[in-house]
Amino acid sequence: MKKLINSPDAVIPDALRGLAAAHPGLNVDVENRIISRAERTPGKVGLVSGGGSGHEPLHGGYVGRGMLDAAAPGEVYTSPVPDQILAATEAADAGAGVLHIVKNYTGDVLNFRMAAELAEDDDVRVVSVVINDDVAVEDSTFTAGRRGVGGTIVAEKVAGAAAEEGADLDTVAQLAREVNERSRSFAIALHAGTVPAAGKPGFELAGNEVEIGVGIHGEPGRQRGEFAPVKDLVGYALDAIHADLPVSGDVLVIMNGQGGTPLIELYGAFAEAADWLQGHGATVARNLVGNYITSLDQAGFSITVTSLTDELVRLWDAPVSTPALRWGV
C-alpha cells in the first residue's frame, strides 16, 4: 500500500514540520511532539487534548484561539506518553489551571492521569473530562466502557470558547462534561485504513461487507454487516444513537469522513441524516460535513449528534481560529 511518506518512522515528525510551516500561529515542538498556541492569554484556563496520531485534524488541527491551547500527538494509533502530556499541560498553563479532554481509551486515560498527577506536583491544577460518546459497543479492544470519538470535537470547541471568555476551570470542565452527556456517535467502515508501519489494511472486508460500529483505529464494532445504500447505513447509525439518547429539538450533527471517503459521498450521507432527523422531530441547527476525526485513509463515515441548548449554540458559534475550524475571525 503506497503512502505519501518518507518512511514509516518519519510520518509524525514530517507532519509536525508541515503543521509548523503551514500555521505560524502555532508553536510546534517536533522533537517532543507538542503543538501549542504561540499567543498566550494570562489567567485563561488552558485546554489540552491528545491521543494517537492518524486521526487528523484531531487534535493538532484544533489548537488555536477559541479551542485547544496544546495537543500531544502519540505514535499512530498509540497514546502519547505522560511526560509529553505534562509538557503540553505546562505549555497550556496560564495560571488558571488546565482542562484535560481525554478520549476514553485505556492508554490515553492512564497516561493523562499520570501527567495530571505530575502537573499537580508542579502546582498546576488539572481537571480531566473523559469523552465516551460512541454508542457502538460498551467495552472494546482498547477501552473499558465506551470509546471517545467525534463528541470530542464539540467538547473542545465549546469548552475552548468558554475558556476564551474567561470562565473558570470548573465551569469549563462542566461544559465539556455537558457536551459529552449530550453527544452520541456511531461509525461504519467500508474499507480499512492502512497504518504506515504495517503497510497493509488493518482488517479485511469482503466486497459485500461493512464494519458496523467500527472504532477510530479500525477496531471491531458490533458486527460485520451487509453493504447497503447510504440511506440504510445512515439510518442504522442514527437508530443506534436514538436508541441510546432519543434525539429531539435542536441538534448539532457532524457527518464525518474517516479519511478515505470523498466529500461528494459525505454530503449524500448528510442529506440522509438530515431527512432522518427531521422525520424524528429533531432540527439540524448546526453541522459539519467533512473529515474531522479520521482513521488514516479508512473509507466510511461517523455521525455525531449533540443535543443543543442556547448556551451550547452560542459557544459553538463563538469565534475560532485553528487549522481545521475557523470562523468569526
Next chain:
Amino acid sequence: MKKLINSPDAVIPDALRGLAAAHPGLNVDVENRIISRAERTPGKVGLVSGGGSGHEPLHGGYVGRGMLDAAAPGEVYTSPVPDQILAATEAADAGAGVLHIVKNYTGDVLNFRMAAELAEDDDVRVVSVVINDDVAVEDSTFTAGRRGVGGTIVAEKVAGAAAEEGADLDTVAQLAREVNERSRSFAIALHAGTVPAAGKPGFELAGNEVEIGVGIHGEPGRQRGEFAPVKDLVGYALDAIHADLPVSGDVLVIMNGQGGTPLIELYGAFAEAADWLQGHGATVARNLVGNYITSLDQAGFSITVTSLTDELVRLWDAPVSTPALRWGV
C-alpha cells in the same frame, strides 16, 4: 468498490440535497443542478464556475460571500450543459455582468462559450477566463492545451474578493487572468479513484508505480514513474513547476489531496514543499493544506504555486464565507 451512495444515478442529487441541508446560505436547485448564493448584492459583478462533479469541494463548496455567486456541477467527470450554465449565469447576474471561470477542458470550454452566447442574447454581459495552470502536459485526453486545476481556486478567491469590493467586470476578469498567469500546478497519483457508475478504479497502478502528472479525472500525465519517498515526489512536482515558471518571492502554495490521501500525509508533503521552496529562494506567504480539488477517492496530491503580489495577498486575505473556505467572517 463499495461507495457511500444510494445508487450511481443518485450521487449528484443526493450530494446537492446534502449541500442544501448543510448550508442555508446557499440556494440549491437540485433538479437543475445549480448552486447559488441566497443573498444577492445589486450591482456586483457575478462569478460563475462549474465543471464535472467528483472534484468537491470544487465548485459548489466555493459559492458564497467573497467567492462564487453560482456554480453548475455536471455529471461525474462530465461538463455541465449550456442551459445549466446559462441558468447559473442568470442567477449570478446582478446588473454588472458575469465572469465565467472555466477550467480548460474541451467540453467545459465549449459549453461555457455556448452559455455565454445565450446570456449575451439575454443582454447579460459575460467575460470568460480560462484557467490552464497544469504544467504536466501540453495537450491531454480532455484538452487542447494545458489542463485547468488548482489555480482555479485561487482565481475564484481573488476575483471573488475584488467583485465583493465593487470592482467592475473587466477588472475582475483581469485579476482572474493574472492569477492564472502566475499559477502553476502539478499532480501525482498513488492509487486511482473510482467513478461510482464504473464501480472500479479508473486505472491500474502496480505496487511500485505512480502516475506522474496525473489529471483530475485520473487521465494520464507524463509517465508512469517509480514510487518514491514523498520528498522526491514533491521535488519532482516542484521541479516541473519551477522549470515552467521559476519560483521566487512570496508564493501561495496549495498542498491539495486528491480525496483519498489522509491529512497526516498532506502535512508531510507540505513540509517537503516548504523546504524545497525555501531552498529555491521563495517564501511560502500563504497556504492551504487539505482536500480542495479532488478526484473522488483518488490517492495522491497536487501542488499549486501562485506567485503573489501585495494586491493578490490582500484579496486572498479578504473575508470569505463558503462551505470550503471561510475566514474573516
